[in-house]
Amino acid sequence: MCYINLIAPEHQYHKASNIDDTEVMPRRLSFCQFTIMSPDILEVEDTHKHPIFRHNQFSWPTEDNPFCIRYYVGVPLRTPDGFYIGSLCLVDHQPNKIDDTAREVLQMLADEVISSFELKAAKAELEAMNKEKDELIRIVSHDLRNPLIGVTGFAEILRDELDDDQHKEMASIILQSGEATLSIVNILLSSDYVKNETLRINRKVCDVAEITQGILTLVRPLSLLKNQRLEIDMPETLSWKVDVEKWKQIVGNLLNNAIKFTPDEGTVRMKIYAADEKTLKLEIADSGVGMDSEQLKNLFSGRKKFHRLGTNGEDTSGLGMVLIKKYTDLHGGNIEVHSKPGEGTAFTVTLPA
Template sequence: MFQSLYGRLAAVLMGVFVAVGGLTLLASERMLETERLLELASHLILGALAFSLLAALIVFRLLTRRLRALCVAIEAFRDGGFAAPLRLAVPVAAGDEIDRLARVCVEMSERIAGQLDAQARAEACRRELLANVSHDLRTPLASMQGYLETLLLKADSLAPEERHGYLQIATRHCERLGKLVGDLFELTRLEAREVRPNLEPFPIAELAQDVAQKFELQAGNAGLRLQTTIPPDVPAVPADVGMLERLLENLIENAMRHTPAGGVIGVAVAADGEAVELRVSDTGRGMAAEELAHVFDRYYRVDRGEAADAGHAGLGLAICRRIVELHGGSIRAESRPGAGTCFVVRLPVAAPRLSAG
């Protein structure tokens, strides 16, 4: 009862009432002994009023002290731009209404400060994203414009081979621009949760084999060897086939881009307890530990020295991470400088279907 503000106030008022009652009894005894009844009554009334006023001031002081401290803290929180949360000594468990109010204010200030900090980080990322997008869009556009203007100005003086070469270069820049716009559109939809995977059990081993075969010719032309390790007893996973195909394509393309000629690209699938583990590895230069922490960030590009990485936008791995998250799995990168890189994807195994009857 005395933990609430009402109980404490009632206890104080009860004490005041008992004190005033005691004074009244003492004064009543004196009234019987003297004949100055009117004088004593007036003294008693004035004393009771003075005592009640003093007690009320003390109670008011005790009750408003914490409210004043809370008010000062909230004003400081406001004047500081809502950046630093309130710092108040508030009881963790029990307390009266003022303690509970202070505790709620502290929690609200932490939430507000956290949201403002997250908003500031998101704004910084947005500005960086716009700057990177502008740069990556401007480069192929400027190249295409330059070659097309050259064709228009020197159409009569250029040899057919030169015109064909200019058109090929402009076409490559156009393809690069289209891929960048497509990646941006896909990543935006994935992060905005506009796309939901159509989950159905299917054998990921067969998909990995099919995607690897699709890249065999491209890998051979780049002087790379594509090696698959896919056992026949890998369980099915509940996933969207189109999304996982895009995941595998991005990982294999990333591995090929960072592997010099003569290297090996590995694609392996294996069961691991209640999950299926997919590994895509390369024999490139690898990455340092500080680079691994940001490898899945949008527009983060590790400088690994490969010429094939020039102009790469750095969105493929961010798309991979979002696809894996939508499937309830996990993705990580393992790498050391000089030892290549391996991306490991873990997906939950599909629940066995109950047979009818």
């Protein structure tokens, strides 16, 4: 019978076996604990004659378990950096002995076991690196999207309002270039990058009102294109401890979505205020198309089947809502949503001090 065992400070774990056996056992009862202390293959031809193994309960049959270990041979499993992690062993119910060829085969098998462990570790490391790469692509792409929307929005307004043909052509070039770049960003965002991510937060005291004014500069063109009324209620200054970039994403994405899903000549309202010394409130409501219960249930899932187009056919990736939820959670806050089909949607984000 063959085992692959891993040794821990208090236990031995059977990772593979050709019999149905206990998966975990106390290390003090383990034969393999002696194997990892041996520089070479450990062979015990007859456990009943061994000064240590003869006292082990598994060397003798019992009424409940007639099988006993009379013969044991184990090869230590040693990692390339010198750590002994367990053993590959063979046992028999009667005394035995292996020849040099069998010893070589056992050592080769033990080397293969270590190689397999190393391969799994390398695979896990590559998967982690690939996840970080996807994370970088996703965040950079999404952070590029909102400024590009502002650029293309203003370019379209300029093109439509300018009388000079030369300047109109320049505005058209800006618009076309922005739309081409935005298309590339949307392709990146359309990939299934929305996975669990290892995001970090860097909170610092800043003027969230001033930061939000910069966001409004970017999203206002979108509202103007749809002749919407954008109502803003916030103090001139408001100091709070937030991660600046993540705050921009929370506010920018909520405003973008409100504008997208509100029809022409509709209304989008935003209010930011300190409810008390320990609570910051961000409220964004619209008079848009609203959502049904199924859409609300899956709003933060990022699943493509629940993605929708805006009232004027604006594209959405679904990533924005996922990031809003993640960034709010990272701040230790929460987000509430109230919506009904045809009656608009209202978001309330609450962040602690």
